[in-house]
Amino acid sequence: MGISLGMPAVRSRTGAADASVPVPAGVPGLAVSDGLMDRFGRRATDMRLSLTDKCNLRCTYCMPAEGLQWLAKDNLLSRGEIVRLVRVGVEQLGIRELRLTGGEPLVRADLVDIIADLRAAHPELPISLTTNALGLDRKAAALKEAGLTRINVSLDSLHPGTFAQLTRRPFLERVLAGIEEAARVGLGLVKINAVLMRGINDAEAPDLLDWALQRGFELRFIEQMPLDADHGWTREGMVTAGDVRARLRERFVLAPDPRSRDGAPAERWQVFRPGSAEPAGTVGIIASVTEPFCADCRRTRITAEGQVRSCLFSHEETDLRALLRSDASDEQVALRWQEAMWGKPKAHGMDHVGLDAEDYVQPDRTMSAIGG
Ligand code: SAM
Ligand code: SF4
Numbered sequence: 001m002g003i004s005l006g007m008p009a010v011r012s013r014t015g016a017a018d019a020s021v022p023v024p025a026g027v028p029g030l031a032v033s034d035g036l037m038d039r040f041g042r043r044a045t046d047m048r049l050s051l052t053d054k055c056n057l058r059c060t061y062c063m064p065a066e067g068l069q070w071l072a073k074d075n076l077l078s079r080g081e082i083v084r085l086v087r088v089g090v091e092q093l094g095i096r097e098l099r100l101t102g103g104e105p106l107v108r109a110d111l112v113d114i115i116a117d118l119r120a121a122h123p124e125l126p127i128s129l130t131t132n133a134l135g136l137d138r139k140a141a142a143l144k145e146a147g148l149t150r151i152n153v154s155l156d157s158l159h160p161g162t163f164a165q166l167t168r169r170p171f172l173e174r175v176l177a178g179i180e181e182a183a184r185v186g187l188g189l190v191k192i193n194a195v196l197m198r199g200i201n202d203a204e205a206p207d208l209l210d211w212a213l214q215r216g217f218e219l220r221f222i223e224q225m226p227l228d229a230d231h232g233w234t235r236e237g238m239v240t241a242g243d244v245r246a247r248l249r250e251r252f253v254l255a256p257d258p259r260s261r262d263g264a265p266a267e268r269w270q271v272f273r274p275g276s277a278e279p280a281g282t283v284g285i286i287a288s289v290t291e292p293f294c295a296d297c298r299r300t301r302i303t304a305e306g307q308v309r310s311c312l313f314s315h316e317e318t319d320l321r322a323l324l325r326s327d328a329s330d331e332q333v334a335l336r337w338q339e340a341m342w343g344k345p346k347a348h349g350m351d352h353v354g355l356d357a358e359d360y361v362q363p364d365r366t367m368s369a370i371g372g
Contacts, residue, residue, distance in 0.1 A: 010326040021322045024335035027342045032334045035094035036300050038344040044300035045096040047089050052103040053304050053369045057132050058168035062367045064229040077306045079110050081324045083117045090122055092334040101130040103368050112146045119147025136178025144185045151182050152191040157201045190217045195224050196239040206251035213281045220266045220284035227367040241287035257282055263298045294347040310344035
């Protein structure tokens with residue numbers, strides 16, 4: 001952002017005025033206590049915080065085979081900065097729910113300490129973790145002990161070969177062991193996220209649902225979004241929410257869940273086995289592309305480097321890390337975050353007729369670098 005001469009600047013930690021970090025002006029007419037409002041009347045209360053851009057899988061719809069250039073450790077928000085930022089979000093801006101994500105958050109060495117600090121500061125805050133579950137078998141008990149509320153695990157296939165094809169790593173058994181241990185230590189309700197790829201794992205949808213129902217897990221299918229490093233997404237190739245429902249109806253009866261959606265990204269369906277009047281459980285479908293829910297979006301995202309993204313598909317980011325590393329007050333950090341969210345776009349731009357509309361421009365960051 002360009003700044004004009006004479007604009008007040010916050011001081012760096014060395015005490016010098018740092019012109020690259022102008023004092024946040026805030027949004028005219030909004031008080032900090034108004035929270036993370038945007039121009040369209042939405043208020044973000046659900047914070048998605050990425051802890052790292054690194055990952056130990058290479059899911060084809062997310063990362064390139066060779067990985068990405070990882071951020072240097074100094075560029076990541078530190079444990080103390082994370083704790084401060086969450087405190088500002090909760091105490092000043094009305095954040096009600098926190099999801100830790102990545103990259104793969106389990107690769108962060110101080111994850112258990114971060115969660116313990118967050119829990120000590122916010123005894124009632126729901127804190128969940130989105131993970132690929134590699135190594136969760138060893139860490140689940142410590143995470144539970146530290147105060148983690150719940151986990152979301154990404155699992156796209158129950159076949160070792162298909163799993164390896166999708167993640168480019170042969171680790172299905174280890175992921176299943178992680179999920180089992182998380183359920184055993186009480187990190188439930190366990191939610192399972194699956195992305196279906198046409199001709200690879202889409203026929204597995206009913207098997208995945210059967211598996212999840214038998215274990216009391218809540219399965220959610222996520223439509224593949226154009227956020228992959230390889231730019232491999234195509235409208236023809238993606239499996240739509242309608243395709244998922246058709247696949248599931250090959251084996252189950254689906255009925256709309258009577259509970260209110262209440263801003264949740266997943267549209268929930270009750271699942272019945274044929275001939276049974278008792279639901280066997282529910283399934284969620286997150287149709288970000290074909291049935292977008294932008295009008296009800298309550299999310300604010302912070303990347304591992306402390307950049308606010310008001311939307312997954314944003315092309316703009318707002319730096320909070322520089323403020324956190326200056327002598328800025330909590331209120332100044334809150335004002336800058338509020339400014340960033342005020343500019344949240346109305347919708348992500350993929351929901352045109354035709355969907356592969358030429359005016360949709362994929363953001364530079366991949367899903368792993370944003371924090372899904
Ligand atoms: N590594 C963790 C994991 O896989 O759960 C957390 C980060 S990952 C980016 C978060 C979620 O984003 C996962 O559920 C993953 O399936 C999903 N995801 C990644 N790329 C996606 C894409 N292009 N479209 C839809 N979902 C995607
Ligand atoms: Fe890693 Fe998660 Fe991306 Fe897969 S989806 S490559 S596990 S960050």
